[in-house]
Each structure stands twice: as C-alpha cells, then as structure tokens.
Amino acid sequence: MEEHKKRILLVEDDPNFGTVLKDYLMMNDYEVTHAKNGMEGFEKFKKDDFDLCILDVMMPYKDGFTLAKEIREKNTDVPIIFLTAKTMKEDVLKGYKVGADDYLNKPFDSEVLLMKIxxxxxRKATETISDSKQFEFKIGGFDLNSKLRFLKYNGENPVKLSPKENELLRLLALHENDLMPRELALTKIWRDDNYFTSRSMDVYIAKLRKYLKLDSKVEILNIxxxxxRLVVNT
Amino acid sequence: MEEHKKRILLVEDDPNFGTVLKDYLMMNDYEVTHAKNGMEGFEKFKKDDFDLCILDVMMPYKDGFTLAKEIREKNTDVPIIFLTAKTMKEDVLKGYKVGADDYLNKPFDSEVLLMKIxxxxxRKATETISDSKQFEFKIGGFDLNSKLRFLKYNGENPVKLSPKENELLRLLALHENDLMPRELALTKIWRDDNYFTSRSMDVYIAKLRKYLKLDSKVEILNIxxxxxRLVVNT
DNA sequence: TTACCTTTTAACCTTACATTAACAAAATTG
DNA sequence: CAATTTTGTTAATGTAAGGTTAAAAGGTAA
Incomplete structure (x- = not known):
C-alpha cells in the first residue's frame, strides 16, 4: 500500500541510545539513517531526501540547533523534532524559533514519539504541493508530467508511466544531453546499488526507449x- | 493580512487555573472564550469560529476527548491542544487518535504554551489559504453542493450524497485534473491510514464513479x- | 422493536509493477 | 584476437494495489 517507507534522519551522538532508537523506528516501518554528530548529519541530509529529522540538541562539534539552521537553509519544509534534556525550557523555546515542529524531553516515551512522528x-502530507513546475518536462516532442506520471507525444497518446519508469525518465530529463550516472539513479531511485538493481535499471531503460521511439530525435545513449545520456537531436 | 485577533476556545473546569490562563492568553493578544465544562465548551464552539481549541482532558460531565470528537464532527480542521495530567501517557496517545495537534502536561510552562500556539x-494559516470555504463545484455537467450534500446533473436528478461520498467528491473536486493523494483523503476524511480505511475509500470511489457515469466526459482515474484524479475531458 | 441509511469488511477478480532469469550483443581489456 | 564485463531485450513470475459487488455491522429515528 505504501509507495515508499517514510525516511527519517536521526542525529544522535550517544551510540547506545541512538542504535536503540533507530531499531525501534525501523521496527515500526520507517527507513532510518543514523548520523552520530552534527557534521555527519548534515552530510547525510544533503545526500538524500528525508520526510523527517530527529535531532538531539546536545552534541559535540555541532549542536542540534546549528544543524537545524543549516537544514532549514537547504529545505524550509522538512519537519524537525528536537530531543532536549529534561526541563531545559530555553532549549524548547530556542527550538521553536529555529523552526522546529515539535520537541521531546529525554527520557521520553517511545510510543509518544511514534504518535508525534x-x-x-x-500533517505535511496534507499540505498541498502546488509547485507544479518542477514536475513538467519537455523532451523533444514529448511532454512528461512526472507528478501525474504520464508521457504525451504531440499532445495526444498519453502513456501512463509506472513509478520507476517515471522517476528514471525524470532523472534523465533533469540531466538532458548530459550524463546521468548509473550510480545516481540506483541510489536515488532503487536506494541500493548492486548487480540486481543495476539489471533492473537496464530493463527500465529498455522500456523507456520503447516509449521514446515515437520521436526519432530523442534517444537514450549508454556511456x-x-x-x-538522454539526447534530443535538433 | 489577518486583521482579527486569533480566537481561542479554552475549556477548563478549574476556575482559578482557567481564569489565570485566560488572562495570560489575553495579555498576549488572543481573544479567549472560557468554558467551564465540556457541555458549555461545545455550545460555545458551535456559536463561533475559533482558530484554536485548548481542552482540559479531565473534566466532569464531558471529558476533553468526547468534546474533541464532537468538535471534529463539526470541523475537521480546527487545531486542538489537550492539557493532560503529567505522566498520563494513555491520555496523550488517545488525544492523537482523536486528531489532536499537540498536548501539554500539567503543570506546564506558559511560554512553551505560547510557542506552541x-x-x-x-501552520494552519499557511495550510488553509487554498481550501478555505468552498462548497460549490461545477464538475462537467454536474453541480456539487457539498454543504447540502447533493449532486445534480443538468439541473435535474438531484442525488443525495452520504457524508463520506460528499467529502471524498469534494476533495477530488478541489484537486480537479490534479492528483488527489490517497493519503490526503485518508488522513482528512478517515483520520487514519491503514488497510481497511484504504479499502473503504476504494468502495467509495466505486460509488462516485457510478454517480458520475451520467456524464461521459467526467471520470475518476487512478494513479x-x-x-x-478527477478529470473533465473537453 | 423495525426500518432505513451509512460505513466497514469480506470475497473474488483484474490490472499494474518490479524483479529475476535467460540469452544476445556490444564494449573493453589484456 | 579471445576472454570478460557491461548492456540490450524479452519473457516469466510473484506480489501488491485497485475494481466491484455483496453481506455484515453500526447508527438513528419512527
């Protein structure tokens, strides 16, 4: 039923607590990336798309607030939950100022955390995503609408695309005329880079080529x- | 943009605490209606439009949860904050199930409450811009009045819609020609996203399709x- | 209580998707 | 060149999601 598991970035320096929490979240059907400090947290944040960030406030090198600010600069929407020490009221207030969505005092109840998540x-799902522009691409004589997942040729013939077909074509279109590295598609779409996912991707390339045959100027080249490389010949 | 003070419905049976809290909120520029029990709370809720409800959980006659359910039947959007006794974990969980936006353990810090408010x-203000009060829709040859819950085709044949049919069609109409995510309907209408609510929704989609068959230009597509996606072909 | 309306659950069937296997054809390497 | 790796392509398979109808369960008012 789920299109994809919701992805959580957990930044927590205490290795024991962090691991336990990660496991607990994973048991509850979330995909969890665990970073052990603020630096690592930001690196991982940049590399991936997350549905939620859970940040410990007290961390060496880079505290949760600083990290939150950096995250907010990149992304104004992703929800952030802070884990604060008990009774640190200032932390709570500071957190809200940085744009937190919620906070939890440690130690907290895990079921409550789940409910908050x-x-x-x-709540985020409810907010309507109306920035449609980034979902529409023109590829030669084709129009790709990657939100509604269809591909039209010359305004007619709307072909439905499967999620993977759609994502892959969208990635190619984003790199039009340029190299779209295998690895990129595998990590972004398949979230795993191994022999089988790679073969699976090749199968999808074949499918896309079939769709794109309608316009002889459009082709997918292999490097x-x-x-x-998705090229549009003029 | 907003010209009126935000209105808060405060339902709290302890007269001392209630009065203090009311004064504090008013000092901070909110317009506060104070009800002393659940009955009174619901009466006042019906008489006015509020931007937020703060409900004590423990109250004589009608507790906060029961009140929240009644409020939710009238209005699926208004934010609700519960005031629960410290350490009453079950209360917190129950609150979220009823559709709470947040909760606070008593005794709580007033500044934290302000931040939450x-x-x-x-959050609601940004959400509610687009889908504000809109109750009448033209869908191809149909007229939907979702306040009175009927669907007319060509001015004739007024079909009565059940509450769920109505809400679902309204959501679809709000997103006409665009994607109406499953998740959105499930969280907004069913308030829960699981296998059964999802199947229930599919049943309603089938019912709506039956109604909409009268106009061959109107269809509900699945992604x-x-x-x-509710599409009207031209 | 019956009667009626609404919603959920169940059952059964169809369609959509992603993965894997299998084999062919290129490209690369030494 | 032969050997190896990578890619191209089609088909088969298993699973998940959706379509539809009917029966069961819940609710409400006469």
Missing part, C-alpha cells in the same frame, strides 16, 4: 560503465 | 500507488 508526517 | 496557528 505520525501526526507530523501526516559504457558510466551511465546514460 | 503560535506554531500551530501559523497506481499515489491516489486519484
């Missing part, structure tokens, strides 16, 4: 060992 | 794994 993620 | 009201 659910509530926050659902051996590197990736693919 | 601000955060929640602001596998994402949601539905």
């Amino acid at each position: 659910k509530a926050i993620i659902q 051996h060992g590197e990736g693919f | 601000k955060a929640i009201i602001q 596998h794994g994402e949601g539905f």
Whole structure:
C-alpha cells in the first residue's frame, strides 16, 4: 500500500541510545539513517531526501540547533523534532524559533514519539504541493508530467508511466544531453546499488526507449560503465 | 493580512487555573472564550469560529476527548491542544487518535504554551489559504453542493450524497485534473491510514464513479500507488 | 422493536509493477 | 584476437494495489 517507507534522519551522538532508537523506528516501518554528530548529519541530509529529522540538541562539534539552521537553509519544509534534556525550557523555546515542529524531553516515551512522528508526517502530507513546475518536462516532442506520471507525444497518446519508469525518465530529463550516472539513479531511485538493481535499471531503460521511439530525435545513449545520456537531436 | 485577533476556545473546569490562563492568553493578544465544562465548551464552539481549541482532558460531565470528537464532527480542521495530567501517557496517545495537534502536561510552562500556539496557528494559516470555504463545484455537467450534500446533473436528478461520498467528491473536486493523494483523503476524511480505511475509500470511489457515469466526459482515474484524479475531458 | 441509511469488511477478480532469469550483443581489456 | 564485463531485450513470475459487488455491522429515528 505504501509507495515508499517514510525516511527519517536521526542525529544522535550517544551510540547506545541512538542504535536503540533507530531499531525501534525501523521496527515500526520507517527507513532510518543514523548520523552520530552534527557534521555527519548534515552530510547525510544533503545526500538524500528525508520526510523527517530527529535531532538531539546536545552534541559535540555541532549542536542540534546549528544543524537545524543549516537544514532549514537547504529545505524550509522538512519537519524537525528536537530531543532536549529534561526541563531545559530555553532549549524548547530556542527550538521553536529555529523552526522546529515539535520537541521531546529525554527520557521520553517511545510510543509518544511514534504518535508525534505520525501526526507530523501526516500533517505535511496534507499540505498541498502546488509547485507544479518542477514536475513538467519537455523532451523533444514529448511532454512528461512526472507528478501525474504520464508521457504525451504531440499532445495526444498519453502513456501512463509506472513509478520507476517515471522517476528514471525524470532523472534523465533533469540531466538532458548530459550524463546521468548509473550510480545516481540506483541510489536515488532503487536506494541500493548492486548487480540486481543495476539489471533492473537496464530493463527500465529498455522500456523507456520503447516509449521514446515515437520521436526519432530523442534517444537514450549508454556511456559504457558510466551511465546514460538522454539526447534530443535538433 | 489577518486583521482579527486569533480566537481561542479554552475549556477548563478549574476556575482559578482557567481564569489565570485566560488572562495570560489575553495579555498576549488572543481573544479567549472560557468554558467551564465540556457541555458549555461545545455550545460555545458551535456559536463561533475559533482558530484554536485548548481542552482540559479531565473534566466532569464531558471529558476533553468526547468534546474533541464532537468538535471534529463539526470541523475537521480546527487545531486542538489537550492539557493532560503529567505522566498520563494513555491520555496523550488517545488525544492523537482523536486528531489532536499537540498536548501539554500539567503543570506546564506558559511560554512553551505560547510557542506552541503560535506554531500551530501559523501552520494552519499557511495550510488553509487554498481550501478555505468552498462548497460549490461545477464538475462537467454536474453541480456539487457539498454543504447540502447533493449532486445534480443538468439541473435535474438531484442525488443525495452520504457524508463520506460528499467529502471524498469534494476533495477530488478541489484537486480537479490534479492528483488527489490517497493519503490526503485518508488522513482528512478517515483520520487514519491503514488497510481497511484504504479499502473503504476504494468502495467509495466505486460509488462516485457510478454517480458520475451520467456524464461521459467526467471520470475518476487512478494513479497506481499515489491516489486519484478527477478529470473533465473537453 | 423495525426500518432505513451509512460505513466497514469480506470475497473474488483484474490490472499494474518490479524483479529475476535467460540469452544476445556490444564494449573493453589484456 | 579471445576472454570478460557491461548492456540490450524479452519473457516469466510473484506480489501488491485497485475494481466491484455483496453481506455484515453500526447508527438513528419512527
């Protein structure tokens, strides 16, 4: 039923607590990336798309607030939950100022955390995503609408695309005429880079080529060992 | 943009605490209606439009949860904050199930409450711009009046819609020609996203399709794994 | 209570998707 | 060149999601 598991970035320096929490969240059907400090947290944040960030406030090198500010600069929407020490009122207030969605005092009840996560993620889902522009691409004679997942040729023939077909074509379009590295598609779409996912991707490339045959000016070229290139000949 | 003070419905049976809290909120520029029990709370809720409800959980006659349910039947959007006794974990969980936006353990810090209020009201303000009061829709040859819950085709044949049919069609109409995510309908209408609510929704989609068959230009398309799309072909 | 309306659950069937296997064809390497 | 790796392509398979109808369960008012 789920299109994809919701992804959580957990930044927590205490290795024991962090691992336990990660496992608990994973048991509850979330995909969790665990970073052990603020630096690492920001690196991982940049590399991936998350549905929620859970940040410990007290961390060496870079505290949760600083990290939150950096995250907010990149992304104004992703929900943030802070884990603060008990009774640190100032932390709570500071957190809200930085744009937190919620906070939890340690030690906290895990079920309550789960409910908060659910509530926050659902809340975000409710907010209408109306920035349609980034979902529409023109590829030669084709129009790709990657939100509604269809591909039209010359205004007619709307072909439905499967989620993977759609994502892959969208990635190619984002790199039009340029190299779209294999690895990029595998990590972004398949979230795993191994022999099988790689073969699976090749199957999808074949499918896309079939769709794109309608316009002889459009083709997907392979760059051996590197990736693919969506070219539009003029 | 907003010209009126934000209105808060405060339902709290302890007269001392209630009065103090009311005064504090008023000092901070909110317009506060104080009800001393659940009955009175519901009466006042019906008489006015509030931007936020703050409900004590423990109250004689009618507790906060029961009141919240009644409020939710009237209004699926208004934010609700519960005041619960410290350490009553079950209360917190129950609150979220009823559709609470947040909760506070008594005794709580008043500044924290203020921050929460601000955060929640602001959140709703950004959300509610587009889908504000809109109850009448033209869908191809149909007229939907979702306040009176009927659907007319060509001015004739007024079909009565059940509450769920109505809400679902309204959501679809709000997103006409665009994706109406499954998740959105489930969280907004069913308030829960699981296998059964999802199947229930599919049943309603089938019912709506039956009604809409009268106009061959109107159809509900599925986007596998994402949601539905109400399209009007021209 | 019956009667009626609404919603959920169940059942059964169809369609959509992603993965894997299998084999062919290029490209690369030494 | 032969050997190896990478890519191209089609088909088969298993699973999940959606379509539809009917029966069960819940609710409400006469």
